[in-house]
Amino acid sequence: MSSPGILARQDGATIVYRRLAVAAPGVVFLGGFRSDMTGTKASFLAEHSRRRGWAYVRFDYFGHGASSGDAALGRIGRWAEDTIAVLDALTEGPPGCRAARSTYAQMFADPQVQHRGLVQYASDAELGGVPHIRTPIRTGKSVRVRAVAPKLGQHNAEIFGHLGVSEAEIEQLHAPGRSVNPGGLGARRVGTAVPLDG
Numbered sequence: 001m002s003s004p005g006i007l008a009r010q011d012g013a014t015i016v017y018r019r020l021a022v023a024a025p026g027v028v029f030l031g032g033f034r035s036d037m038t039g040t041k042a043s044f045l046a047e048h049s050r051r052r053g054w055a056y057v058r059f060d061y062f063g064h065g066a067s068s069g070d071a072a073l074g075r076i077g078r079w080a081e082d083t084i085a086v087l088d089a090l091t092e093g094p095p096g097c098r099a100a101r102s103t104y105a106q107m108f109a110d111p112q113v114q115h116r117g118l119v120q121y122a123s124d125a126e127l128g129g130v131p132h133i134r135t136p137i138r139t140g141k142s143v144r145v146r147a148v149a150p151k152l153g154q155h156n157a158e159i160f161g162h163l164g165v166s167e168a169e170i171e172q173l174h175a176p177g178r179s180v181n182p183g184g185l186g187a188r189r190v191g192t193a194v195p196l197d198g
Contacts, residue, residue, distance in 0.1 A: 026055030036065025
């Protein structure tokens with residue numbers, strides 16, 4: 001894999017990347033929050049792509065790893081823009097080949113999903129019947145989706161309380177436009193406040 005490269009953004013920030021530029025097909029690794037391109041998965045995929053003769057790109061988002069910026073000042077929209085900039089500058093080929101994308105409507109209407117009877121409905125007091133796609137492996141007739149997933153933030157107080165976060169700190173979660181990231185599993189204090197896209 002090549003030595004790290006630098007992709008300059010319009011605002012002066014820099015995105016550090018590594019690229020294996022060979023013939024298609026190609027892989028672009030998108031790391032998780034607070035991850036960087038030197039992690040186990042990213043490194044494994046780099047070697048796997050090299051052995052198969054695939055193009056490969058991995059990079060650090062704004063405020064992550066070797067890229068410039070402070071993650072506390074980052075936003076999901078900013079990291080999505082970083083991804084688009086990397087795709088535009090460092091990948092080749094038709095855009096439709098970059099990633100598989102489906103809408104929920106397309107997934108529910110898929111002939112294989114319909115034929116196998118994989119769509120199930122769970123009841124929700126607000127939404128009524130909510131469709132879900134069940135696992136294709138049948139473990140018995142009694143295994144069904146019984147409830148919808150919790151709403152975003154529905155159990156935050158309970159979960160953070162079990163982690164030792166105080167009620168006062170949990171209240172910070174409710175500040176407009178803020179999300180609080182605890183300092184780690186079992187943390188006794190609240191860490192960095194991360195602004196949400198608004």
